[in-house]
Structures are given as structure tokens and as C-alpha cells.
Amino acid sequence: MDADFFVAWIEEAARSVRDRKDELTRLDAAIGDADHGSNLDRGFTEAVKALGDRRPGTPGAVLALVGNTLIRKVGGASGPLYGTAFREAGKALGEAPEVSAGDLAGALAAGVDAVRRLGSAAEGDKTMVDALAPAAEALAEAVRAAPESPGAAVAEGRGPAGALEAAAAAALKGAQATIPMQARKGRASYLGPRSVGHQDPGAASAALIVRALCTVAAR
């Protein structure tokens, strides 16, 4: 997977966030401040624009530029969180011109760790970590189960697309699992038990972003 693949991911994520913008905002209206869809749409639109203006040459540099743009352009808490996740994932990929599914698994894990640290959030707190952490684990597990020998992987219909499908499914399941949770972080935590019964908007958007990765890999 090269820089073009990662640019395509961000473009697909931006499209997906735009398509589901109203739904994300509706989720946020229930337990937050009703700006998640529009904030994230603005951030990813700007990220796509930044990548168009100055196309970085490596996957790591693509993610770093996306992270910096999200931090600058998303006014809500999701800007620092997603921005840090992309920046740390980019750092983990280093300067390699092409990266493997294993490298990507390591980068996703680094991104999730950064979100956990910045937000002091753990799984079960009803945050984006509930979608991102299972996705990172599923990707790492899929890569371990099907070590990369490209020929064999293609022959068996696996490779990055198969591993990323596992990650996307885990992210969606994780996001849906936030519905019965009581929020312990973020604005929703002020609602206490009234936060139960609503999907966390950050977990929902995280699942969309991981799904976009899988969509691009399956092309």
C-alpha cells in the first residue's frame, strides 16, 4: 500500500462522512452538542483539499498531513482525538514508500494508543476507543493468522482486503456495542444513565473511517 492508497482512503472516508453527516449529527444531538457530523465533514473535506494541494510521497506523510489538518480544522473534541490518531499512525509508518498490512496494523494500534492517552479513555467508556480498539486488534489478529506471502494471500482471497474487512466488521460491532453503555468520558458523561440507549457518535464515525479503508483495499 503506497501513498496513493492512503490518499484514496482519506477521499473515501471524506465521502462516507459526508454521506452520513446528518446521521452522525443526529447521534450527537441525542447525547452531545449536535456538531459531530458537520465538524468531521469540514475536517475531512479540508484534509482532502490539503492532500490535493501538496500530495505527500509516503503513507506516513499522508497520515501526518491529515492529522495536522484535522487538528486545525475540527473545532470539537474529535479534532484533537482524530488528529492525534492520524499523526501517531503516520509516525509509526515512518518514511517507507510502501507499507504492509502488518505495518498498518502497527500504525492503527499506535493511533488508538494515542487516543487512549490523550482522552484518558478506556474501552467501555462509550467513546471512539470502543470502535477503534477492536478494529486494531482484529487487524493485528488477521495479519498474524495470514502472514504476508502476497501470492498465497491472493490465491486464497485474503491479503490486506481480507484483514481490513475483519477490522471494519470489528469497528462496526464495537460502535454498536456502545448503545447500552453509560458514558464515562466526554460531554455525554454529564448525562449519566440518560446516555444509555444511544450509539456514541465518535464510535460511529470511527467505524465509518475504518470501513473506508476496507472499501479502498477491496477495489
Next chain:
Amino acid sequence: MVGIVLISHSGPLAAEVAALAAGICGVGADVPLAAAGGTEDGGLGTSAELIAAAVGSADRGDGVLLIPDLGGSVLAARLFEGPGVVVADVPFVEGAVAAAVTASAGGSLEAVLAAAEESRNFRKL
């Protein structure tokens, strides 16, 4: 002198707390207090660019204390943590006043942070 940056989702809130802290320090105290509230277009939210500018304007070389109000302000503030730049986990108003008074007396970054943290225990009644 240690600089202080007040970070809030609301531009007017950050600006007014900065003005209050400066006022309590007294005329001529000249504490470098900067406010970074709201988004660049004046809405509710946080802006990394406004925070960066505020940190730059409050930095006189003796360190900068960042005081966020809540939620995303805390996350945005933490992006700026580094050598000489510390985030204070303190009450917004009381922490700002305690930090500003200590900074105006020439306190070090550690002393200013400690004063702000102590404000957590101020009883009103």
C-alpha cells in the same frame, strides 16, 4: 515571567477570565495572560491555531501554563504540552487567578502550577 493561556470553548469566557485575573493582579502587574477561546470564526469550540498564537504571545521564555475549561479544551490544550508548556488540571476561574497572582510575583512555572492546583481546595463558605 511565566505566561498563562486560558482555553475555553467560548471566546468571551476565556477573554473575560483573562481580564479578571489581570485585574486582580493589579495595575502594572504585566502578567502575560492570553485567551484562546472559541473557533476562528467566533463560534463555540476550540481552535488549535488560536491556542498556538496565544501560547506564542504569552511565552516570555520562563514557561507557559495552559488552563483549559473542559472537554475538548483539555484535549486541544494537551496537544501543546512540551518543554516549558504545562497543562493545569484546575478550576478555570480560581486556577487562573491563583496562577496569575503567583506569576506576577515572579513565581517559577512549578510555583505557578502549584498555586493553580491549590486553588482546587479553596472553600467559598
